[in-house]
Amino acid sequence: MSIQNLIRPTIKALKPYSSARDEFQGNSDDMVFLDANENPFENGVNRYPDPLQRTVKSLLSELKEIPQSKMLLGNGSDEVLDLIFRAFCEPYQDNIITLPPTYGMYSVLANINAIGIKSVPLDENFEPKVDAILQQVDGHSKLLFLCSPNNPTGNSFGTQAMKTLVENFNGIVVIDEAYIDFSNAESWVSQLEKYPNLIVTQTLSKAYGMAGIRLGICYASEEIISVLNRIKPPYNVNELTQQKAISQLEQNERTQQQVSDILKERDVLVDQLNSITYVSKIYPSDANFVLAKVDDATKRYNQLIEHGIVIRNRTTQPGCENCLRFTVGTPEENKILIDTLKSI
The missing domain is CATH 3.90.1150.10 (Aspartate Aminotransferase, domain 1)
Known part of the structure; x- marks a missing residue:
């Protein structure tokens, strides 16, 4: 599978916006910043935030044992999911596969982005119907969403079923692990090296008790992360959110x-x-x-x-x-x- 073949042509051709904080890469200590048209009077938030949230990512890297180059942070998981749609799904052409009952934003984001939806309901035990899911796949099926532990049912999907889907879906498999911290199941973050088409999303809203700061996390290959970084807003995670996240992550x-x-x-x-x-x-x-x-x-x-x-x-x-x-x-x-x- 080639990830490059899954990316929308317009995204591959996009020249991303370069902010003032992107262009200056040196040591910021003792520097005089007159590059971003900011108010110069210090109040704690008069400067633009780090566009790559390096300090937050460094703490997550220690906790999750994942390099920062395989992370993207967003204004809640909903922004992360929306970026995934915009990177890989061509409006009025591609489709996604969802497994209801599940998190409703997958379908909402599909509708916002003019993407088709193929729904394959979970079985009576709220487990994926693997064969039925794979039968729905066509040449325009770009994303498969697996919410595990699932919302609203609460169960984690069987490992073998998920493994079969990840290995046989010729698109991007997004495993939503918003509730993984409450589960004994191993996070699929550990499988990123094995599966280049895998994206794992997590959040600070649940176990970390920070729903109010809106911070979502995306773990994926460096190739996928680089694509998402190209299209994310330059300062998508504000300074106050980053400060609160740092404080909470230091109290693990x-x-x-x-x-x-x-x-x-x-x-x-x-x-x-x-x-x-x-x-x-x-x-x-x-x-x-x-x-x-x-x-x-x-x-x-x-x-x-x-x-x-x-x-x-x-x-x-x-x-x-x-x-x-x-x-x-x-x-x-x-x-x-x-x-x-x-x-x-």
Whole structure:
């Protein structure tokens, strides 16, 4: 497979924008910067941020054992995904493959970018139907999205199924690992050397507790990263976001403790949900949420709203009829949820 053959011709021919901070590559200590038309009066954010977010990437490199040259950071994972669309998918010509129920932004971004969508629903156990997926592939199928652990179902896909898809899909396979920090499954980041058509996306929004700063991460080959860097906005990750990310990544032990606490609370939540009479099934979860089937999802959702509790009603999603998704909260929040569920 040639990655170059998958890139849109207009992207290959593109001359990327070169910012002032891109052009100056020397040591910035004791330099007088009069190149970017910035306000010269120091306030902490009067200068443009590092366009390549080198300090953030250096910390991620230590944690993930991946070189910085195989990383791209974005304004949330949604920007990362949008860049992937724009790099590889020709509008009104190419298509993607999604496996519903799954993260809804894949289809939204496809529609925004005028890209066709081929949907192959997961089986009754929320696992990929490998043969059915590969049968849908045609000469214009550019991206295959695998969300594992999957949202909204919570399960991690079987390793062999994913391996077969990565090895047999003649396009880019995007594995969305937004919830990987809550799972015992090994990240597919470790397989980047083996599979040049693989992109793995992660985020600081979930386990790292930084949904408010909007920082998404893309891991891929240097070839793919270089393509995405050509089309990303020059200063797509702002200085405040970078500072907050650095602070959080330097406290990795605290993050790991919070993940451990969330997993313990997930077990408590599952145990208590099993005692609710109108809960008929609880699906296995490798994430920080639990999907449960109830007697009437819309009725129960509205009852919880009336009691001041907001969850997610997933009943309209394929295979999720009468299912509610519960995010694992603090012990106090989970107790309020369970007490309310029992009272209604």
